[in-house]
Amino acid sequence: MARQAPILDEFLGGIAVQIQNRDGAKLQDFLQIEPPLSDAYQRLIQELRERYPPGPQSDSDLLQRCETLVPRTKGGSSWTAFPTFMKLYFTFLRDVNTDNLLDTYNQLKALLNQCVIALGDSQMGVIVLPTVLYLSKVLAKLAMGLDRRPELIAHILRIEGAMDNDESTEKVTLVEQSANVVREAFIKCLTDRTGTPGPQGKPEGKRVGIYLMANLCLKLLFQCGKLRNAEQMFASITAQSPPLAHFPASQRVTYLYYLGRYLFSNNLFYPALIALQAAYDQCHRQAISQRHLVLAYLIPCNIIMGRFPSRKLLQRPEANGLTDQFEQLCRLIVRGDYIAFREYLSPSSPAAEWFARKGILLTLRNRCEIMVWRSFCRKVFIHSGFHGDPQAQAQRGPPPYLYLEKLTVATRWLQSQHRQTQRPNGISHATPEFHFYGSQIIPEAIDPDFGGLDSSENPTAQQLLEKFGDYLAPDGFFDEGGHWHDNMPGQLIDGNPGVDYDAFELDPYAEATEDGPEADKQSLLMEEVESILASLLTQGLMRGYLTHRNPRFAIPGARLRGALPTGFPNIWETIFAREKDDDNVPGWVRPPPPGPLGAAGGGRVVNLSGARPVGVQ
Template sequence: MAPLLTQVCSEVNGALQRRDGVFLASILAIEPPFTPIYEQLIVGLRATYPANTNDAIGRLERDIRAIVGETEESEDADGRPVPRWGAMVTFLASWMAFIRDVDVLNLLKTYEDLSELIQRGNAALQHTPKGVLLLPTLVGYAKIFARIAVGVEKRPELIQHLLGPVNQEGGRESLAEKAANVVRQCFITCLSDKATAPGGIRNSKPDGKKAGVYKMANICLKILFQSDKLDNCTAIFRNINNSAPPLHFYPASERVTYLYYLGRHLFANTDFYQAQLVLQKAYDDCTSDPRCRHQKSLILVYLVSANMILGRFPTEHIYSQPEAYGFRKIFSPIAQAIRRGDIESFRRLTSMNVTSKDAVLLRKFRVFYQIGHYCEVLIWRSLFRKVFLLTGHKGTTEKSAPTLDLNAVLAAFQYLEKRAIMTPAIARAEFGPGRRPATFAPEDFMASTYIDPDFEGVEDAKPYNHMPDIAEVECICSSLITQGFLNGFISHKMNRFAIQGARKVGSASKAGFPNAWEVIKATNVEAGQNEVEGWVKEIRQQGGPNVIRLASARPAGS
């Protein structure tokens, strides 16, 4: 054996004897450029254990086992037997083979070799009690592996032969899914560690391999999110919900990253109330260090979007934050349109035809569709309220309820919808009693040019532009009443909406048009939505009740 190889193995053995996993990780480097001592080691490996020799790995394992005595059977401090750690010898040999053969210009081979190395490292990680010493090393490897996997995923010409067979749904397992599954095995090993204190926490810190639970989970989530495989994240969140220690015992960087991914997952699944709870906690826990401004801004994009859908709009305090630079220009026009019930402006801002920089940015973050679709109910509520304030009947007697003529609401809907499909120049013209143009040319209308992709190329396929009628307005009114955004009942015979409880509250507008956010919040609290699957807040004791609880996340600041 070469002297340098003997020295490296001795250093590894010393790190294992001292139980110094961090130092062990510094020895087992895999990312070029290597320092001169590693370059010499690589030359020695190529000379003594060449890659084209069948027994090279076997000889290398024998030589490693002769020096790294910590991999043999032993006893712990209490005299209990510690089994042989053969998987560690195999891993060390694989590590040396990896640095001997690595070619940074061949991403595909590097991906395949590193995948195999991590799997062998996971086998060594499972050893009790020494496997935990390999955790820092595997976390570092997994981060590098994630970068390579995402990079290779963008080169489809390289990976066709690596994709799995076509499944029953007609799809195939992508390279990103394969990579996430490799890291997920390390995550499961950490999550299922039984040699820890009850609940996985000792002296207010994660114990044993449980310390790697959220590290490995975040790396898996990074791969899946960057490769647009959000559906595969559900199993990770469910496993954490069932078996992980409470999140608040972990470092802030791990907490914030994990909650960011959980919040985005909830947002993508339209669980906006839970998403804002999670994202608010991530935002609160994120440091104000300028170096983390980008991360804080990313969290805020989804937090503000979720809150807007729930009827809460950004305040001046939010707009004034450094991480909210540019938010006013993007979100303020939409918020103003919702507050005013301005269907015309809202349609123009959220139309599929919009190509402004702000719309492109919202599409990039994948919040554009959700804002345009789920905020519409808030527009309806605001328009009903505005028409009531302008034309509503307050009630002529003490027993008569304030009412709103739904025909007046219909007129407002039709007026704004017509303006929304006109070109801006025509819409800016006077369009009121006595000033209405007699006729409009076809080019005066912007009528959405968006056609569903399923109908592209179909003869006579035309965009759909719909005008509401009184039946639809009654249907919208009924929906708003059912959701709690209007308080009253409909007289279908008279086409009127009657407000209930106006005299008790003292204001017809307050009684008839409850605050949208308060309604949504009360509904979700009543349904128990403050408990979020995947966000562990308490220790689960084996055979006993949960004993540690956290206060719920404080209300969002936007």
């Protein structure tokens, strides 16, 4: 016997009209779930609780009511997933308890899953595309809110953790679960066969939602730090998506922003620069907060490639809050003070928190330090190098050069300047002393695990046992055949760890010479400086060659342009000249170029300037 539910009947009638009209936008307006709901929805919820209370029979009756919404064919309903989705929608309204946020999340995720299944229908699925996007945004908002405030569900997670003690599998966060559901919707939009497929086609049908779903999924993946999961998304977009230019500006800007961040995190700085610059250029001038987000990654991308932000750029409204961080960083790079640079980007620095929150701290520290050393070498060359004899003939005069010994002296002087520093409260402190083992250019305390290596005193066997007893005298061991043997407590497996082991110590550095440890430290410092200069030369950030016997950096061919422009070329121009020939950005689908080659689908420009005539060997 059918139950009387006038409000539900009216609601279902409105849904049926929107399905008949294939109006997805109005259908999404009907299917509201975010509180606070209007009085009409409150009355619907009350009627559902009275006429269809929780239970298998009531849910079955609700499903039968919802089956009348879709057209029927001879074989039955043509869209079976939609009535199930509508039944879940009504049960969600009826049963949801916002006090239990984790249960609310699970119910909402199940509702979105079913809506994605309904989206997969080749004929009717496009109607629920706006609803899928709406539910995905609500689920993402809830998941990211719980991710920022885990204490709201900590007690529930503890109960679930006690029930599930399997630590062999990685725990999937709520944000990652949401991204997995949204990715399924993205795949259904991308693989829709409506319209012309490939880069020649325009977005039609469900394909209009490709970048809407991709942007939301990328937002979730960046939130949970699972950027590797985005790699397949970009590959699929490159292979199957229509050109990005066919989509609205808001979708283009958002997608290029996330694409640029992804490329930046994978050290593809030139493609990232192109994507982020396009996102900034296409972003509306009044969208200050969006342009601010893009600049937060566009500026460091340019800095890494040797192009610093201008004062005019940093004075724009969207650059508010970025000036303090990046101006100081640029000053340190130009100054050439590698110790101050490391301190500025050290984990204990106040500025490091902002860079770490943006996810660019380690990238800036690793990529920009080589430029700091280039500035340091350039300043030492300006003050102490040989710039060439203008009176000598070009064929006979030696090229400009710099003795590397002067670089080591300047390095020690810079270290001495930081040895005694003054804190704001007036208390002076000394930076750690340099030691024989480890780097000679990094003034950091020796690792406690390697303490005592500089000492001439050998530890006693008892001291070794106290420190490494679990290694020297374990409870048991495996022999050569792989069989386990129990060991008596305290019995040494490899014998007495006395001074007779000294001959077998592995020393990664040269043995002490007769000139003493100070000479050895100077020789180690020379090796490090020489390695840094070799790296600069290999990357093209400096030009010239090194002599090893009489350590020097020489700059040949400096007669025409001068020593500084020749030996220390502009970093941005050097990198740009190397990268400009390939402006392809992975993940950015562009229209094929016009002309016969583009019409043939090649999409590549062939340079025939160096081709030989036919028959010429």
